[in-house]
Amino acid sequence: MNEVISSTIQSPGEGLREVWGWFDVSQDDRARVADLSPLMEQNIDGILQDYYSRDGGYDHPSDENTSGSMQEVRAQQRRHLLELFDAGLDQKYFEGREAAGIFNESYGISPSFYMGLYTYAINRVCELVQDSCEDAAEAQTVQRSLRKTAACHQALTMEAFSTARTEAIEQRERQLSELPTPVLRLQEGLLLVPVVGTLDSHRSRLLTIQILDAIRDQSARAVVLDITGVAAVDSMVANHLIQTMTATRLMGAYSVLTGISSEVAQALVKIGVTGEALNPAGDLERGVATARKLLET
Amino acid sequence: MNQLAPNPAALLQRVKLDSDVVAARQMARQLAVELEFSRPDQALVATAVSELARNIVKYAQDGDIEICAVTSGPRVGIRVTARDQGPGLEDIDLAMQDGFSTGNSLGLGLPGTRRIVDEFDISSAPGKGLTVTVTKWR
Numbered sequence: 001m002n003e004v005i006s007s008t009i010q011s012p013g014e015g016l017r018e019v020w021g022w023f024d025v026s027q028d029d030r031a032r033v034a035d036l037s038p039l040m041e042q043n044i045d046g047i048l049q050d051y052y053s054r055d056g057g058y059d060h061p062s063d064e065n066t067s068g069s070m071q072e073v074r075a076q077q078r079r080h081l082l083e084l085f086d087a088g089l090d091q092k093y094f095e096g097r098e099a100a101g102i103f104n105e106s107y108g109i110s111p112s113f114y115m116g117l118y119t120y121a122i123n124r125v126c127e128l129v130q131d132s133c134e135d136a137a138e139a140q141t142v143q144r145s146l147r148k149t150a151a152c153h154q155a156l157t158m159e160a161f162s163t164a165r166t167e168a169i170e171q172r173e174r175q176l177s178e179l180p181t182p183v184l185r186l187q188e189g190l191l192l193v194p195v196v197g198t199l200d201s202h203r204s205r206l207l208t209i210q211i212l213d214a215i216r217d218q219s220a221r222a223v224v225l226d227i228t229g230v231a232a233v234d235s236m237v238a239n240h241l242i243q244t245m246t247a248t249r250l251m252g253a254y255s256v257l258t259g260i261s262s263e264v265a266q267a268l269v270k271i272g273v274t275g276e277a278l279n280p281a282g283d284l285e286r287g288v289a290t291a292r293k294l295l296e297t
Numbered sequence: 298m299n300q301l302a303p304n305p306a307a308l309l310q311r312v313k314l315d316s317d318v319v320a321a322r323q324m325a326r327q328l329a330v331e332l333e334f335s336r337p338d339q340a341l342v343a344t345a346v347s348e349l350a351r352n353i354v355k356y357a358q359d360g361d362i363e364i365c366a367v368t369s370g371p372r373v374g375i376r377v378t379a380r381d382q383g384p385g386l387e388d389i390d391l392a393m394q395d396g397f398s399t400g401n402s403l404g405l406g407l408p409g410t411r412r413i414v415d416e417f418d419i420s421s422a423p424g425k426g427l428t429v430t431v432t433k434w435r
Contacts, residue, residue: 173316200315231319234347235405236355242403263340271344271409272395 016094023152029145036146037085039128047124048078051117069107076103081121084153097153101160105168111158122150181207183214186288189221189295196229204240208247215253222291223248226284228259238273245278254294255279258287307365310350312379313358318350321362325377328364332373334435341413342375342433348410349379349429355400357383357426367432374415374434382426389419 020030052074080100086093104114126143133139176197184192191214195207211223225245230237241257248255257280260268265280281287308328310321325346329339346362353360360381367376386392393411398404407429411417416432 170314173314198315198319232322232343232347234344234351235403235409236348236351239403261340263337264344266337267340267344267413270341270413271348272405272412273403273409 013090013094016090019152019156023148023155025145025148025152029149032142032145033085033149036125036129036142037082039132040082040085040125043124043128044078044082044121047121048074048081050124051120073107073109076100076107077109077117080157081118084150094156097156098160100157101162102164104157105161105164111161114157114161115154118150118154122146181210183210185218185220186224187292189219190288190291191215191218191220191223192226192288193223194226194229198231199227199237199240201240204237204244207240208244211244212247212251215248215251221253222294223253223255224281224284224287224291225255225257226259226287227257228284230259233260233264233268235268235271235273238268238278241278254291256281256287256291256294258282258284307363310362310364312350312353312360312362312381315354318347318354321350321364322347324362325364325375328366328375332366332375332435334375334433338433338435342377345410345414345431345433346377348406349377349431352406352427352429353379353381353383355402357381359383360426369434372434374432376430376432379429380426381428385423385425385427386419386421387423389421393419 020026080096080103083093083096083100086096103109104111125146129142129146130139133142179197181193181195184194186192191211193207193211197203199207211225214220215223225241227233227237227241245255245257257278260280281290308324310317310324312318312321322343326339326343329342334342346364350362353362360379360383363378363380365376367374391397393408394404395408396404398406407419410429410431414431414433416430418430419427421427
C-alpha cells in the first residue's frame with residue numbers, strides 16, 4: 001500500500017502547502033487517506049448513527065423527531081467528514097474547509113462539539129483500518145497518516161470558523177455604529193436627542209445631519225443633547241459635539257449638553273476642552289429646564 | 298524607578314476599531330478601581346487611555362495598549378503603554394503643542410494626556426511608529 005500513490009493526488013497550492021507542512025502531512029499521507037475513501041463511504045452512516053445515539057454524548061432525539069435544521073446539520077457534518085478523504089484534491093478541498101467553518105459558525109456548532117464528532121469518527125476508522133490490514137506495521141502507518149491529516153483538516157475548519165466569527169462581530173459592530181439616534185420632540189420648538197453608544201466621526205456626522213434636518217422640519221429653537229449613554233467621552237468626542245453644536249447654533253437654535261458625569265467633566269477640563277462651546281447643563285432635568293428658559297427669551 | 302521590561306501581569310488590548318477604544322478605557326478604569334484610585338483619578342486614567350487609543354485608531358489604524366500596575370516604594374500607580382507601527386511623528390515638540398493637529402481635531406490628545414498624568418514619555422520617528430508611556434500615581 002505504501003507504494004501505491006494515487007495519481008489523483010494534486011500538488012498543493014501555496015497556502016495549503018504551508019499548512020500541510022506544519023502538520024507534517026506528506027503527499028504519501030494524503031494518498032493513504034484518499035485510499036481510505038471507499039472504506040469510509042461504506043461505514044460513515046453507521047459511525048454517525050452510533051455517534052448520535054450514544055448515551056450521554058448527544059442528547060438530541062432520534063431521526064424521526066429531529067427538525068429540518070438538525071437534519072441539515074447532520075447532512076453537512078456527514079459531507080464535511082467525507083471530505084477529509086478528499087484531502088488529495090487540492091483547491092476544492094481547501095474551499096470545502098472554509099465552507100465547513102462558515103457553516104459551523106452560522107449554525108452555532110461549537111468547536112468542542114465539532115471536535116468531539118471528529119475524534120469519535122477518526123477513532124472508529126482507525127479500528128476499521130486495524131481490522132482490515134493484515135500487517136500491523138502498515139495499519140499503524142495508515143492510522144498515523146489519517147490522524148495527521150485529520151488534525152490539519154480540523155485546524156483549517158476551526159480557523160475558518162474563527163474568521164467567520166470575527167467577521168460576524170465586525171459586521172454587528174458596523175450595524176451598531178450606524179444605529180440611528182432618535183430626535184424626539186419634547187414640546188413645540190424643543191428637541192431631545194439621546195445619544196447612545198460610541199461616537200465616531202462617521203456617526204457624529206450622521207447625528208449632525210439628523211439634528212439639523214429636525215431643526216429645519218420642526219422649526220426648533222432649542223436642542224437638548226444627552227450623552228449619558230456615550231461609552232467613552234474624550235477630546236475626540238468633545239470635538240464632534242462642539243462641531244455638532246456649532247452647526248446647530250448656525251441654524252438658529254440653541255443647544256444644551258447633558259449627561260456628563262462630574263469626573264468626566266474634570267478630566268475634560270484638565271485635558272483642555274473648554275466648557276463654553278459645549279454649553280453643559282448637568283443632568284437631563286436641568287438641561288430641559290435650561291432649554292425651556294432659552295425658548296422664552 | 299521600575300524597569301520597562303515586559304510585565305507578565307500586564308493587560309493587553311489590541312486597538313483597531315472604535316469599540317477597542319471603549320474596551321481599553323474600561324480595562325483601565327477597572328484596574329484603577331481595583332487599585333483604589335479616587336473617582337476623579339479613575340476618570341483621568343480612563344481618559345488618558347481613551348486619548349492614546351483614539352490616536353492609534355485615527356493615525357496608525359492598528360496598535361496596542363498595555364496597562365499594568367506599578368509600585369515604587371510605597372507608591373502605587375498605573376502604567377499605560379500605547380504602541381503602534383503607524384506613520385510616526387515628524388516633530389514631537391510640535392505634536393506636543395496645544396491645538397496642533399494634522400487631523401482636524403482639537404489637538405489636545407497628546408498635550409492633554411500629558412497634563413493629566415504624572416509621567417509622560419514619548420518616542421517616535423517618521424515611519425517608525427509611535428510609543429507613548431504614561432504613569433499615573435495614586
